Amino acid sequence: MKSGDTTLHLFNYYFTSHPKDLTPLNVKELSKSIQGLKYVYNDILVTAVPIIKPGDTLKYTQIDPQKISSLTIIDKLALLKQAIAPIYAHATTRNFEMPALKTLEYNLIIKQGKQYFKISQPVLVVYNLICNNMIYFPNQFKDGILTASDKYSKGYNMGDFKEIADETKNAFIWKELENRTYLSETVRNNPFNLKIFSYWEFLNADVESIKLNPAVLKQYHPGLGSFDLLPKVGIVNCTMDYYLTGKILFNQKSRFKIMTVNGKTPQSFGKLYQPERSNEIKAVE
Incomplete structure (x- = not known):
């Protein structure tokens, strides 16, 4: 992806055992998902984004295939388990300190043919669960739980929340609205000519603390920013506001x-797209 002098590459790891349809959130079944792909009830998405500063390009170094075994490689099952633990916590509890659904701990290795390349830039990794939940506002919106359904979801923006806060005149309401990921709109008029769901992260005031220790991400720190989801494929666009511009912004257009x-x-891609082939889709550039 390109915008002026800035480029972005998205890598999606999409785990599903329901190739065509999304399912309602089921926390009991979610806990079984750590046993392997055939036990995955709700779709699990892991998105990796190298942080490429404006004016720079994706940088990588070739790795000798014989040295791959000396690296600590996370296989697909281990990656699935890493994602499910914090997602389960967000699906079942709501506290101020929640396990992070984003991390800068991992490097990314790309295989092209028989060659391996290690990305040189830091990589933001984000975990999400995709479902078609029907829960009353605002509880259908949780960090890491993305409802992708026209039938069950209404879009919200920051103006809506300011209106709610003004009407209720209750500071507690604002706290209840924070620390969730909201649907902003469903978009059909896009280059894919497919239904895309747009979301944005509404973080609390402690989001600014990332500037003190940017290497260790807390859940209230920035992630993808505002982003677009194509179900059964993954994240196909995002703003990465903080990582690319140093600004913390909400509800933006990519x-x-x-x-x-x-x-x-x-x-x-839109013409060839079939949900049951989503495991073949790995990179968006």
């Missing part, structure tokens, strides 16, 4: 133009 999805233009 300024990036999608160039390719697995080497195909968005238009071509």
